[in-house]
Amino acid sequence: MMKLFNLSAASKALLTAGVLSLAVSGCGGDDGKTGEDGKPGPVGTPIGSVSHVQADITSASVSEDGFLTVNFNLADANGAAVFGMQQTDVSAVSFGRMGNEDEVAGTDIEGSPRDIWLSYFNKDKGEGHFTGSSYFKGKNCEDCLTDNGDGSYTLTLNKEIDTLEKYTYSADATNGIYLGVKSANDAGTSLVNNSFYYWQPSSDTAQDKPKAVIANETCQSCHRPGQDGALSMHDDKDKDGKKDKVGKHVTLESCTFCHTDYNSYMKDVKDEDDKVIGTVEFDGSIKAMAHDIHSHSFYNGIYPQSASNCQTCHQPDENVAMADAWKADLDTATCMSCHNSPYAVPSWHWGDDQIGDNYENCVSCHNDPDGKRGAERGHYAENTTFQATETTVTFNSMTYNAEAKTVVANMTVTNGDNTITLAQIDPTPYKYGGSTSAIVFNGVVDDDFIVNYQKVGYNLFSAGADNTIDITITDESLMPVEGDDGFDKEYAYKYDYFKVKDVMNTEGVTVALSSQIHVCFSSKGTVEDCVVSDDGVISNSGPYAVSDTAYFTGTGTAVDKSPRTQHAEMTACQQCHTTDIKHRFSNDMDGCASCHNGTRDRKTSSSNLAVIVHSKHYLYDSSGDLFFKKTECQSCHGEDGYSLSKIVSDAAPVAFGKVTTGVDADGKPIYGDEQLVVSPQTAACVSCHVAPYGLNTSTASHIQSMGGILLEEGVALTTLGIPASEYELLNVQETCATCHNDSQLLEAHANWGSSH
Numbered sequence: 001m002m003k004l005f006n007l008s009a010a011s012k013a014l015l016t017a018g019v020l021s022l023a024v025s026g027c028g029g030d031d032g033k034t035g036e037d038g039k040p041g042p043v044g045t046p047i048g049s050v051s052h053v054q055a056d057i058t059s060a061s062v063s064e065d066g067f068l069t070v071n072f073n074l075a076d077a078n079g080a081a082v083f084g085m086q087q088t089d090v091s092a093v094s095f096g097r098m099g100n101e102d103e104v105a106g107t108d109i110e111g112s113p114r115d116i117w118l119s120y121f122n123k124d125k126g127e128g129h130f131t132g133s134s135y136f137k138g139k140n141c142e143d144c145l146t147d148n149g150d151g152s153y154t155l156t157l158n159k160e161i162d163t164l165e166k167y168t169y170s171a172d173a174t175n176g177i178y179l180g181v182k183s184a185n186d187a188g189t190s191l192v193n194n195s196f197y198y199w200q201p202s203s204d205t206a207q208d209k210p211k212a213v214i215a216n217e218t219c220q221s222c223h224r225p226g227q228d229g230a231l232s233m234h235d236d237k238d239k240d241g242k243k244d245k246v247g248k249h250v251t252l253e254s255c256t257f258c259h260t261d262y263n264s265y266m267k268d269v270k271d272e273d274d275k276v277i278g279t280v281e282f283d284g285s286i287k288a289m290a291h292d293i294h295s296h297s298f299y300n301g302i303y304p305q306s307a308s309n310c311q312t313c314h315q316p317d318e319n320v321a322m323a324d325a326w327k328a329d330l331d332t333a334t335c336m337s338c339h340n341s342p343y344a345v346p347s348w349h350w351g352d353d354q355i356g357d358n359y360e361n362c363v364s365c366h367n368d369p370d371g372k373r374g375a376e377r378g379h380y381a382e383n384t385t386f387q388a389t390e391t392t393v394t395f396n397s398m399t400y401n402a403e404a405k406t407v408v409a410n411m412t413v414t415n416g417d418n419t420i421t422l423a424q425i426d427p428t429p430y431k432y433g434g435s436t437s438a439i440v441f442n443g444v445v446d447d448d449f450i451v452n453y454q455k456v457g458y459n460l461f462s463a464g465a466d467n468t469i470d471i472t473i474t475d476e477s478l479m480p481v482e483g484d485d486g487f488d489k490e491y492a493y494k495y496d497y498f499k500v501k502d503v504m505n506t507e508g509v510t511v512a513l514s515s516q517i518h519v520c521f522s523s524k525g526t527v528e529d530c531v532v533s534d535d536g537v538i539s540n541s542g543p544y545a546v547s548d549t550a551y552f553t554g555t556g557t558a559v560d561k562s563p564r565t566q567h568a569e570m571t572a573c574q575q576c577h578t579t580d581i582k583h584r585f586s587n588d589m590d591g592c593a594s595c596h597n598g599t600r601d602r603k604t605s606s607s608n609l610a611v612i613v614h615s616k617h618y619l620y621d622s623s624g625d626l627f628f629k630k631t632e633c634q635s636c637h638g639e640d641g642y643s644l645s646k647i648v649s650d651a652a653p654v655a656f657g658k659v660t661t662g663v664d665a666d667g668k669p670i671y672g673d674e675q676l677v678v679s680p681q682t683a684a685c686v687s688c689h690v691a692p693y694g695l696n697t698s699t700a701s702h703i704q705s706m707g708g709i710l711l712e713e714g715v716a717l718t719t720l721g722i723p724a725s726e727y728e729l730l731n732v733q734e735t736c737a738t739c740h741n742d743s744q745l746l747e748a749h750a751n752w753g754s755s756h
Helices: 009-028 216-220 252-258 286-299 332-336 375-381 384-389 500-504 609-616 633-637 680-686 697-705 742-750
Strands: 054-062 067-075 090-100 115-119 123-126 129-131 145-147 152-160 175-184 190-200 264-270 276-283 391-401 406-415 438-445 455-457 461-463 469-474 510-516 518-520 541-544 550-553 626-628 654-663 669-678
Touching: 054 175, 054 190, 067 090, 067 175, 090 152, 090 252, 115 252, 123 264, 129 264, 175 252, 190 252, 216 252, 252 286, 286 332, 375 384, 384 391, 384 541, 391 510, 391 550, 406 438, 406 500, 406 510, 438 500, 633 742, 654 680, 669 680
Parallel strands: none
Antiparallel strands: 054 067, 067 152, 090 115, 090 175, 123 129, 145 152, 175 190, 264 276, 391 406, 406 469, 438 455, 438 510, 461 469, 510 550, 518 541, 654 669
């Protein structure tokens, strides 16, 4: 039987050449002379047959008339040579050098110009504005690239140095090259790589990367390669003229070559009807763009962290030479990339629709250590939002008096070396009920929390020994009832009552305590007593303090770790959510799950943590493109946290709403007290796979045939669950994990397209 082979374009070309040479030699006959040695064939793998490419620039030179030549190697994921790259696969080459502010403009601190990157390919934007964005594209040249056939290439640009006469080429400075490769293999998979090379041309010596401020990996902790939210800028149109989802600039470092500090141009301002209503001067530097994008994305619900938390991106890193550069207080433009509205600066700084003339040079006043608060003090050391994250709630003990049906917990609240007093904790009522400052009391059995959200408020706090705070939690059965002898209405409604007995009398219970405390601060981040205004508002209350969940046995012995299976670690969340997660800040997942547990519903759906988190990680950016898809399981769930096999066989079902008992006069459903519940493995699946796109009747039938409890017969897929009383009568045995094992789950989610 004949075997058929699929050949790439490059392989076909080589085969054709070989056949032709055989044909020619066959026709000519043997003349008795030994022919010349043939040219060696290419070494390595054709680019059409690889799934990854990596370029490595080996050397570079600049001709006397200002044209750049670059020598580089191309390899696959294993480091083996790749040949067959086309000239059009050179998506970008940018070229520049280190210089300083005086070469393009003035400096904010006289006599101290900052070192900045200067592009050799500037673009005139008119009205005195220019940018460093006129990079070379391989598609604009006919004979610039030479393929040496062994994985090495030589690229000579047909684009000469053009700085718009702002400055000159310098062979003595550190020069740098950004080479962008964007190709596709025979399967149509995009092959994108950004590589960089720094050297001093006069000595022909390699140099370290200059101005290393942020590592690419820091950006990619949120902008994950291969995912929708990846750094993937300047996507070209494909052959059909449609937008190509895969961009060519995929690293922070590539952005810095064009978006230099002097980048500026005029930008149209449009109204809601897309009508141009004016123009503004736009700062196109990478720092201004990153700050502006992340600020707006935070307020639009995309970016999970306020841009004022500098160290989300500017993380301390001993491998990054200028990781602390954000503290330098040398550059007004950096300040203004965020502090550019009346809401972001003190009112006396703002004039007529702009910063007042006397306040245009931020760093002339705001500089450390001698001036007013600079970046580090303003954002951290003397900043209320940050100091709230430096405030810690520690639970010291928990005791239970069975006769009195009362739990007394004891905690210490600290900020650095200082212990927080009751007077420094926000005592106000919460707008949705309960108290602004509270702790959460619950218990764990069978891998889930026992009862619904139990928020024990400030009204139950009292001063304990040694500046600690006691919290007294009383069972709901002791709540006074109006009409009983001795009923005191004022007393009855001053205190809250909880399911203490239900928690403490459950066999094998582990008590869990966490906090939702707000501490009061001065305007410069110093702890102070709370100041209550005449209308009951506290203006100096800070964000949530940090709490780790604490665990105790029913007899009050401390337990050193969570009894629950951890399907995700908070450290994975904190890659993006460094200190900003809605409602509170917790260092562990149980701090969230103690409220968003399997007993909690929202009448028509679940409020379980899996449902809440999965629904929030399906985000669209301002252009309507999907930014983050929730199918890269391991990015949040680690090595195996997504595994269905980690859901124990006797795990509790998950509430997905309430049973309806009828309709009111307006035709709206009336909900009873009984919950609708879904079996635990099934609940994990339908926390993402919701109707109509991720769940249909066929899938529902399949789930139920495998032992899953999903919905009542004849009920629409929008109402999941069966009554809890019916579930209790069933011996539920789910077998989902038998087929949907770890490797199958990863494979099924691996190439889930953004069109879904």
